[in-house]
Amino acid sequence: MSQANEQTTASDVTISELLGAVKGFLMDSASPALSGRDQFNARVAANVLGIIDREQQVGPELAALDAAAAQQWLPGDSGSGTALQQLSRALAAREIDADTDFFEYLRQRQLLVATINNPRYASRKVAEERWRSES
Amino acid sequence: MSPDQLTALLNTALSEHLAGKIPGKELMQLERLSGGANNETWRLTWGGTPMILRRRPFSADSVDQLEGNILGLSLVDEAAVIQLATSTSVPVPDIHAVFDASHPIGEAFLMGFIPGESIPQKWLVDDTYEVARSRLAFQCGEALGRIHSIDCSLLPANIGPTTLDKRFAAAQKRLHAFGDISPVMQFGLNWLIDHAPTEAPCVLLHGDFRTGNLLVDEQGLAGVLDWELTHQGPAEEDLGYLCANVWRFGHLQNPVGGFGGYDDLIAGYASTAGWTPELSTIRYWEIFAALSWGLVCQTMGALWHSGHGDVERAAVARRRSEAELDILLLIEEWGNA
Numbered sequence: 001m002s003q004a005n006e007q008t009t010a011s012d013v014t015i016s017e018l019l020g021a022v023k024g025f026l027m028d029s030a031s032p033a034l035s036g037r038d039q040f041n042a043r044v045a046a047n048v049l050g051i052i053d054r055e056q057q058v059g060p061e062l063a064a065l066d067a068a069a070a071q072q073w074l075p076g077d078s079g080s081g082t083a084l085q086q087l088s089r090a091l092a093a094r095e096i097d098a099d100t101d102f103f104e105y106l107r108q109r110q111l112l113v114a115t116i117n118n119p120r121y122a123s124r125k126v127a128e129e130r131w132r133s134e135s
Numbered sequence: 136m137s138p139d140q141l142t143a144l145l146n147t148a149l150s151e152h153l154a155g156k157i158p159g160k161e162l163m164q165l166e167r168l169s170g171g172a173n174n175e176t177w178r179l180t181w182g183g184t185p186m187i188l189r190r191r192p193f194s195a196d197s198v199d200q201l202e203g204n205i206l207g208l209s210l211v212d213e214a215a216v217i218q219l220a221t222s223t224s225v226p227v228p229d230i231h232a233v234f235d236a237s238h239p240i241g242e243a244f245l246m247g248f249i250p251g252e253s254i255p256q257k258w259l260v261d262d263t264y265e266v267a268r269s270r271l272a273f274q275c276g277e278a279l280g281r282i283h284s285i286d287c288s289l290l291p292a293n294i295g296p297t298t299l300d301k302r303f304a305a306a307q308k309r310l311h312a313f314g315d316i317s318p319v320m321q322f323g324l325n326w327l328i329d330h331a332p333t334e335a336p337c338v339l340l341h342g343d344f345r346t347g348n349l350l351v352d353e354q355g356l357a358g359v360l361d362w363e364l365t366h367q368g369p370a371e372e373d374l375g376y377l378c379a380n381v382w383r384f385g386h387l388q389n390p391v392g393g394f395g396g397y398d399d400l401i402a403g404y405a406s407t408a409g410w411t412p413e414l415s416t417i418r419y420w421e422i423f424a425a426l427s428w429g430l431v432c433q434t435m436g437a438l439w440h441s442g443h444g445d446v447e448r449a450a451v452a453r454r455r456s457e458a459e460l461d462i463l464l465l466i467e468e469w470g471n472a
Contacts, residue, residue, distance in 0.1 A: 036167055037445075044447045051453055081315070088315035091322055092307065098322060103463075106319050110460050117456040122385040127460055130467075 019053045054116045062112045069105045107131045136192070136241070138165055141177070144240045145188070149181055152232040152245075158182045174210065174363065178248070185248035186231060189213075190241055211235050212291040213363045214244040216339075219289055223281040226350075226358045251350035251357035255384050258351040259393055270355040272395025275344070275377060276403025278359060283338040283370050283408060296337040296367045303328050306430060313433040317455065320433075323426045323462035330469075332416050335369035342366050344373050345382035346392040371412050374400060375420025380461045381428050422465045429458030 013021075026046040031039055070083035073096050079086065090096045111131060114124045145162050153159060159182020168176045177188040191210055208216070214233045221227055228246040236242040258264040287296070306324050315321070342364035350358030376382075377400070378390045386393035391400045397414055405411040436452030438444055 041446050044450050048446060048450050051450075084318060085315045087318040088310070088321045091318055091325060092310070092315070094325070098325070103467075106322060107463055110319060110456070110463055113456045114460050117453040121457050121460065122383065122387050123380050123457065123460050123464055126387065127464055130464075 015056055016053050019049045023049045051117055054119070058112050058116050062109060062116075065105070065109050065112065069102075069109075072105075073102060138167070141165065141190075141240070145179070148234065148238070148240060149232065149245070153181060157184050157231065159184065186245055187228065187248050188243055188245050190243035191236075192241065208291075208293060208363055208365060209236070210242045210244050210363070212293055213365070214246075215291050216294070216362050216365050217246070219285055220282060220359070220362070223285065225278045225281050226356060227362075228358065228360075249350050249358040251352045253347075253350050253360070255346045255349075255393070259346070259384055259386060263353060264351060267351050267353055267355045268394045271349075271351065272391040272399035273403035273406075274356040275349070275391065275395070276374075276400045276405070277407045278356060279341070279344060279370075279373050279377075280404045280407030280409075282341055282344075282359075283373070285339045287337065287339055287367060290339060290367075294339070294366055299331050299334060299369075302368070303331075306426065309430055309433070313430075313437060316433075317429070317459060319459035319462055320426065320429050320455070323422065323429075323459075323466070326462075326466050327419075327423055327426065330419065332369075332371075332419055335371070337367040338370050340366055340368050340370075340373045342373070342376075344377050345379070346377075346384060346394070347382065349392075369416075369420075370404075370408070371416040372420045372423065374404065374412060375417045375422075376424040376427075378417060379421050379424035379428065380464075381425065381457050418465070418469070422462060422469070425458045425461040425465060429455045429462070432458065 023046045026042050026049070031042040031046075034042055066083040066087075070086060074083075074086050074090060075095075079089075081089070087096070091098065096102060107127070108131070111124075111127060114121060114127065118124070142162055142165050145165070149159070149162060163180045165177055165179045168178055175188075175190045175192050177190065179186055179188060189210055211233055214230045217227050218230050221229070226249065228249050230244060230246050232245040234240045234243045252258045252264070258267065287294075303324065310317075310320055310324065341359065341362060343361050344359065348359070348361040349356060350360060377392050378397070380387060383389065383393035389395055390397055397417070401412055401414065401417075432452050432455035435444070435448045436455075439448045439452060
């Protein structure tokens with residue numbers, strides 16, 4: 001008996017699909033039924049779901065980039081905190097030589113962060129054109 | 136506070152404050168306007184006169200621990216500065232009543248309603264405002280020149296002079312207090328420190344002079360709103376702030392607020408201030424403005440964590456990434472200029 005030939009219907013719902021379903025509810029049902037501040041916030045909430053969706057897709061790549069940066073620019077015993085905190089504090093203490101390589105790390109991380117938080121921000125297009133082609 | 140509670144409190148207060156000044160017996164058409172992450176803005180009419188109420192929904196004490204208080208002035212001080220600005224020909228609303236934090240309404244002030252379009256997404260693109268847009272950069276320069284001429288000795292005591300070093304130290308303290316979460320913000324602050332312009336005399340700055348805080352009619356600039364971030368600093372700070380990418384609403388090709396060019400802004404400024412600012416210094420302050428916007432976003436995140444604010448405030452915290460992106464782009468351009 002060949003199951004592969006039988007027609008199937010998707011029954012699982014991915015995280016992205018769930019978020020899309022909730023977003024649809026907020027925009028198509030909740031928002032029209034609300035007014036004033038609540039209506040405004042329903043739209044904000046729908047946008048926030050987009051951030052969540054993009055972060056769960058892009059987040060691992062960003063974390064890997066930051067971990068690699070910590071390895072490259074931080075000394076062995078950099079104290080507590082996340083890679084980002086350690087890098088920030090080392091910069092504040094002027095312990096990192098913010099050279100071309102370091103600037104390139106910041107640019108590449110920022111392309112990912114912008115993708116997550118606000119892909120429609122106008123400067124992102126400029127950054128994508130300028131920085132993607134160079135890397 | 137519910138609209139009904141606010142209506143009752145306002146009816147009592149306005150009967151007293153507006154008696155003999157503005158005719159009316161009862162407040163009508165109270166409506167909360169959306170937008171404004173720090174202060175509530177309400178529209179209302181009193182005896183047929185339209186007015187705007189600005190109200191801070193939480194006590195000023197609750198944000199005292201945030202160094203540098205980026206939320207700005209008390210509304211009482213903000214009202215005092217707006218009243219000072221009425222002595223210039225800068226278009227600002229009349230202040231009708233001021234309530235301090237001990238008043239049942241809460242910290243608030245009531246001001247006149249200036250007709251005009253406040254939504255940048257409309258006046259930046261609608262044909263109706265084509266002439267207005269062509270004049271606006273010059274007019275903004277003129278207005279800023281006039282604001283900067285206000286005598287600083289008349290300001291509320293909270294609005295004192297400062298230095299760049301103090302500003303840098305306050306920014307650094309906030310980056311630490313907010314958990315040192317952004318290498319890009321720290322990189323930006325380091326750069327600003329390393330490229331600081333020569334210390335210039337302090338003037339009264341509007342502090343939040345940007346596209347979203349302007350009222351525009353078909354003739355151009357109709358009103359300058361939202362004075363809550365007013366402070367003292369070098370004149371170019373206000374000019375650079377108006378040009379920051381984040382306030383161009385996507386119209387990056389028009390560096391002045393998404394509607395104009397640097398030359399018109401500088402010419403307008405020179406016409407009322409009597410001196411001509413350097414473009415490079417204005418551009419330095421664009422980078423400073425990007426860092427400041429990032430710090431505002433971090434402040435919003437911190438406030439939300441401390442229980443103040445709704446989903447919009449939580450979402451604004453994520454807009455820090457806009458500031459970070461601009462910091463990197465602008466520093467790169469500076470190096471290539």
